Amino acid sequence: MDTDQLIEQLIPIFKDVLDNDDIKLTAQTTAEDIEEWDSLSHIELTVAIERHFKIRFAAKEIQNWKNVGDLLDSISLKIN
């Protein structure tokens, strides 16, 4: 799966967890760009993403994501 397809799958997850229908994501998006994305909802997002892709991240990975791009890289590694 390439980056765009991954983002396509992520957007509904973000919209659902963060309860915001206007979310748009790019590889450069960070938590600062989205009001509802904070350390609390971050955990919820992580769990939702893990469940959707049926993968499991390491704690170290989760703490190191700086933007959506990093998140996508982690996902790619796990599903390929």
Place this chain on the structure above:
Amino acid sequence: MCAFLLIVIFFDLVIGKVMAHFYFKQISGWEYFTRYAIEETKADLLIFGASRAQKQHIPAIFEDSTNIDSYNVGKDDVSILYSYALLKSVLKRYTPKVIILDFENKGFVQSAVSYEVLSCLLPFYKTHPELKETIEMRSPFEKYKLLSSIYPYNSLIIKIIAGNTTFYTKGKKEDKGYIPLDGKLNRSPYVVNLSTPNFEIDSVKVEQYQLFINDCKKRNIKLFIVRSPYYFKTIGLDSSISLAKTIAAKNNIDFLDYSTNELFLKSPQLFNDTIHVNTTGATIFSAMLASDIKKRLANK
């Protein structure tokens, strides 16, 4: 940066002058009484001390008994440090005939409050050189803080505003410095051990006490040191009182101790609280003391 400092200095001078102006114009309140004591009173019988002096000695009664114009210059929370400074400024203006110094338990004990409360003298720093030494006891940096014109009036702004009105109802001028209390106790006295804990003595206070005595003797003022009534029974001796009595005796000064007077220890209704009598109590005590003093004055 220099311009900034100049602006600060300018406002400091201007506002300082305004504060001084209204400070000295006060017509009511504690600061008014302080100023009156330092600059105005000309009474021939003065009562010095802290709150126990202020609330237990009635000038009118002394006047009735001795026929000497009397005034009470006692002030809350002060110590011998303040009393001696006040004496110096009084003696600069005139010589009273009789002085009563109300001396308390723990009167010589080390206490930061005794120095903090000397802030009431700050407004007089520039105009009363005799107070300089006492004021500078507050801290080694006091004279630098006093370069500011506002500093002497620190924390007083609300009080000064109120003092310029008749807002303060406690302390009527006709009471001549006496502050009446109207509470009443209703129990038997506690027992207090005066010798514990062992507090450290402030040698500066002892020295000022001796100087107080010296200055009175030099000017031929009849000095009476008084330990007024307390509403508790005691075990042991208060070290300050013992020392004060010793020094008084050495200088041939009468030290009159009313703290063990049976009448007061049996009469809770004469007391507002453990360490202050109420108006009735003050009337009785002042009469007793006045008569005692009258006799001693006649004998001398």
Place this chain on the structure above:
Amino acid sequence: MIFNSVAFILFFVVTLLLYYCLPLKYRWWWIIATGVFFYCYANPVYIIVPLFIATVTYIAALQMQKAATEKKATSIYLLAIITNIGLLVFFKYTNFFTNTFIDVFNLFNSSNVKVSNPFLLNIAAPLGISYITFQAIGYLIEIKKGNHEAEKHLGHFTAYLLFFPKIIAGPVERAHNFLPQLKAIKPLQYDDISIGIKQFIWGLFKKLVVADRLSIYVNAVYNNYEHHSGITLLVTAIFYLFQMYADFSGYTDMALGLARMMGFNLTQNFNRPLFAKSITEFWRKWHISLSTWFADYFYNPIAIKKRDWGKWSIVYASFTTFIVLGFWHGANWTFIIFGAMHGLLLSIEFFTRKSRKDFRKKIPAWFNSITGIAFTCGYFALSLIFFRADTVTEALNILRKIITLEGRFFLVDPPTLLLSLVVIGIMYLIEFKKEFFNSAFTFSENNNWLVRSLFYSFLLIMILLTGVFDGGQFIYFQF
């Protein structure tokens, strides 16, 4: 030495002059020298503790990085962490734990004789031990994670831990924020002095004019709380909120101002928290360096580890984090309850996020702001009742009196009360303007030097006129 004392001002002037006279490469040892002097002024013996912590942590970090195996690195890491936590617990919490143990023992002790604590230690905690150990632990965690290179210069690392502006009350500075600044030291910049002094004056104003004035009133009531009415206690609780804010943020502003005058940008620790609209937002604006420390090194790892619990992982993480955060402040059950109260509200806010968001859409923004701010401040003031009380019983008694609102309001001391209200008002207005109308005409940041000068002159004049010069101890000292 407290910042608002003549002795400190003299110390700082000398420190600053010599600091800028020294060649750049020697400045780090002047930082250590002044840090040691500052530390020893309070209690000379205890200086070995921070020096020991600095050395152990420095060595451990380098060894961890050099370690041949992951296992070895982890052992060194754990040893260093335990040393730091061990020192902190030993100095601050030993008596708490032994007392609690003895209390429980006495509870089950069937004989009539209650045992007293034979393990009671009569030692004071070294100055700023909570801050020093937390900075060291944070550093070790970052090295373990591989986020940063271990510091090779022992002198630089010691200077970081002993930098005197932040010893007593923080901020909890991250090594990777401070060390690069130390290595990139610049010659004297006028801006640093100018900005630093202004921040120092603002901090001094909050501390001397607001905090110390309020403490006179608050102490008079709380030290005698049994004799005061519920209404008086309620007013006092609110005053204490402003006192705590003015005291802590004021002292922090002084610390940041001093650091800035020496050319260092320390982490912002307060962001006008009294305007937070929820407790979640509040903790992003109050003691920011501590809450981010806990968020990064405590909350996140826990929440991530327990993430399979779903929403309950947040609750678990919130409670454990804030109970420990509360406990960090002092060895007393009151601080634990303080923390638990925040864990509770954070969890509740988390669960009600969606419903509160929907509700907000139906009400005007200004109403939402006012109620949010009022509720948040009120809740924090409530938690501060536990924070300040000596025992849980005392706090509960005060709370009971407040809830029943028994008795009449006692003025305590009308001039102090009135002055307190005035100075709270001034501080609140200045901050209100900065928070909500920052783009409008500014005073402190105005382009016109006269306006700026007038503003800071006003602060200095207020300090001379109404600042409390006698006494006034800083509340966070024991940390």
